[in-house]
Amino acid sequence: MLSLVSPEVEQYARDNTTPLPELLQELSKETYAKTALPQMQSGPLAGQFLKTMARVINAAHILEVxxxxxxxxxxxxxGMAEDGRITTLEYDADNAAIARSFFDRSPFKDRIEIMVGAAADSLKTLTGPYDLAFIDADKTNYIHYFDTILPMMRSGGLIMIDNVLWSGRVLHAEAEQDESTRAIAAFNAHLRGLAELDKVMVTLRDGITLVVAP
Ligand SMILES: C[S@@+](CC[C@H](N)C(=O)[O-])C[C@H]1O[C@@H](n2cnc3c(N)ncnc32)[C@H](O)[C@@H]1O
Structure with missing residues (x-):
């Protein structure tokens, strides 16, 4: 992923952000050692951003794709509320196994459920309401994920969508053959069309859009 800010600025921002706890540092190392695309993990700055969002809205029910x-x-x-719970969707069993092993070592062992399978199928079995949702899976399904999750959100809940800048490639999406680039640009256009929704595209890491559920 192309960094949207210089490495020096990125490091400065990290140095001025709450440090990652030991368990997360270990998870990050294991992800680099055992997976083919370790850069998919959100990393310290975006991770702390997600935690902060969960904390400020005191999220009790969280959904992750x-x-x-x-x-x-x-x-x-x-960052979630004391009795908070997370349902997280993943189709790759190997990824899910690593995640489970780290969840089991955390204080949230019994409060994070992984649903292994295609997210679109898992979503059919879920109803919400959710306080917070994070969409960060296959880009070609972003519109479907968003449109399915929006009605499951409580009023005032927050949907966060990752990689909305796609290393800046969305700026020239019509000239791109890459399916994901075109899908993200189409998703961004879809959101722009939903003028009634309050939203902000944050230029953090690879871009994260926040949408407040009406
Ligand atoms: C960008 S990574 C998620 C990174 C994660 N949120 C983090 O910060 O560590 C995207 C994940 O979505 C999974 N995925 C892709 N397509 C999927 C689908 N159709 N259903 C469920 N999971 C999917 C991939 O296997 C991959 O693990």
Whole structure:
């Protein structure tokens, strides 16, 4: 992923952000050692951002689409309400196994559930209401995930969508052959069209859009 800010600025921001706890540092290392695309994990700055969002809205019911090895779920868990719960969706059993092993070592062992399978299928079995949702899986399904999750949110709940800038490639999406680039640009256009929704695209890491559920 192309960094949208210089490495020096990124490091400065990290140095001025709450440090990652030991368990998350270990998870990050294991993800780099055992997976082919470790850069998919949200990382310290975006992770702390997710945790902060969970904390300020005191999220009790959280839904995540795209667990990977569990980094973002654990960060949100650290910010959620005392009795909070997370349901996280992942189709790759190997990724889910790494995530589970780290969840089991955390204080949130019994409060994070991983549903292994295609997210679109898992979503059919869920009803909400959710306080917080994080969409971070296959980009070609972003519109479907968003449109399915929006009605499951409580009023005032927050949906966060990752990678909405896609290393800046969305700026020239019509010239791109890459399916994900075109899908993200189409998703961003879809959201722009939903003028009644209050939203902000935050230029953090690879871009995260926040949408407040009406
Ligand atoms: C960008 S990674 C998620 C990163 C994670 N949120 C984090 O910060 O560590 C995307 C994940 O979505 C999963 N995924 C892709 N397509 C999926 C689908 N159709 N259903 C469920 N999971 C899917 C991938 O296996 C991958 O683990």
């Amino acid at each position: 795209g667990t990977f090895t569990g980094f973002s779920a654990l960060m949100m868990a650290m």
